[in-house]
Amino acid sequence: MPQFTDLLFYAFAGLALLFGFLTVVNPVSRNPVTSAMFLVLTIISLAGLYVLLHAFFLAAVQVLVYAGAVMVLFLFVIMLLDLKEEERRKLKSAILGIGSLAVAAIAGILVSTFVKAKPAASAVQSRLVEGDTAKLGEALFNHWLLPFEILSILLLVAMVGVILLSKKDLK
Amino acid sequence: MNVGLQHYLIVSGLLFSLGLLGVVVRRNLIVIFMGLELMLNAANLSLVAFSRYNANLDGQVMVFFIITVAAAEVAVGLALIVALYRKRQTAHVEDLTTLKL
Numbered sequence: 001m002p003q004f005t006d007l008l009f010y011a012f013a014g015l016a017l018l019f020g021f022l023t024v025v026n027p028v029s030r031n032p033v034t035s036a037m038f039l040v041l042t043i044i045s046l047a048g049l050y051v052l053l054h055a056f057f058l059a060a061v062q063v064l065v066y067a068g069a070v071m072v073l074f075l076f077v078i079m080l081l082d083l084k085e086e087e088r089r090k091l092k093s094a095i096l097g098i099g100s101l102a103v104a105a106i107a108g109i110l111v112s113t114f115v116k117a118k119p120a121a122s123a124v125q126s127r128l129v130e131g132d133t134a135k136l137g138e139a140l141f142n143h144w145l146l147p148f149e150i151l152s153i154l155l156l157v158a159m160v161g162v163i164l165l166s167k168k169d170l171k
Numbered sequence: 172m173n174v175g176l177q178h179y180l181i182v183s184g185l186l187f188s189l190g191l192l193g194v195v196v197r198r199n200l201i202v203i204f205m206g207l208e209l210m211l212n213a214a215n216l217s218l219v220a221f222s223r224y225n226a227n228l229d230g231q232v233m234v235f236f237i238i239t240v241a242a243a244e245v246a247v248g249l250a251l252i253v254a255l256y257r258k259r260q261t262a263h264v265e266d267l268t269t270l271k272l
Binding site: 147 | 173178179185187197202204209216223229240244251252254
C-alpha cells in the first residue's frame with residue numbers, strides 16, 4: 001500500500017505536467033489568456049510539490065509572488081495589448097516536426113540520465129532538512145546577505161528600466 | 172514505489188522540455204515568454220529537491236533568488252514586448268524579421 005505522500009506526489013506531479021503541456025500546446029482556444037491561466041495552475045501544482053519537499057516558505061512565496069504577481073502582470077499585458085485570438089496561420093509542419101524531435105531528444109537524454117542515476121546511500125534520508133522560515137531567514141541574512149542586497153538593487157534597476165521603456169517616444 | 176530524488180528530477184526534466192517545446196514551436200511572443208517561465212520553474216523544482224535530499228538549505232535560498240530575478244525579468248521583458256507592439260502592431264514572431272526599429 002503506497003504511502004499517502006507518494007500518492008500526493010504523483011497527483012501534484014501529474015497535474016503540473018498536464019497543465020504545463022496545456023500551457024504550451026493550447027488546444028482549447030487560440031487565446032493567450034488560456035495559456036496564462038494554465039501556467040497559473042502549473043505554478044500552484046509546483047507549490048504543492050514544494051510543500052511535499054518540506055519547503056514551506058518557498059511554497060508560500062511561489063504562490064504569492066509567482067502566481068500572484070508575475071502572472072497577474074502577464075495577464076495585464078495581454079489585456080493591454082488586446083491580443084485577440086491568434087490568427088490562424090498555418091504552422092509549417094516541418095518546423096513543428098523538427099522542433100518536437102529536438103525537444104523529445106533532450107527530454108529523452110534528461111529522463112534516461114535521471115533513471116540510471118544511483119542516488120547516494122540511504123544515510124542521506126536520516127538528515128533531511130526542513131525548510132522552515134526561521135532557518136531560511138538565518139541562512140539568507142547571515143551567509144547570503146550580499147546577494148540579498150544586490151537583489152534589491154537589481155529590482156530597482158528593473159523598475160527604472162521598465163519606466164524608461166514604457167515612455168511614449170523612446171528618444 | 173518510494174518516491175525519491177530521482178522522481179522529482181524526472182518531473183523537473185520533463186517540465187523543462189515542455190517549456191523548451193513552447194519556446195521552439197510557438198509563434199506568439201507572450202506564449203514564448205510563458206515557456207521561459209516554465210523552464211525557470213522546472214529549474215526551481217530541481218533545486219528544491221536537491222536541497223531537501225542533500226540536507227543543505229542553499230538550494231532553497233537560490234530558489235528564492237531565482238524567483239526574484241524571474242519577476243524582474245518578466246517585468247522588463249513585458250515592457251519590451253509592449254514597446255515593440257506599439258511600434259510594429261504585431262506580437263507574432265514571423266512578422267518581426269528586421270532589426271531596424
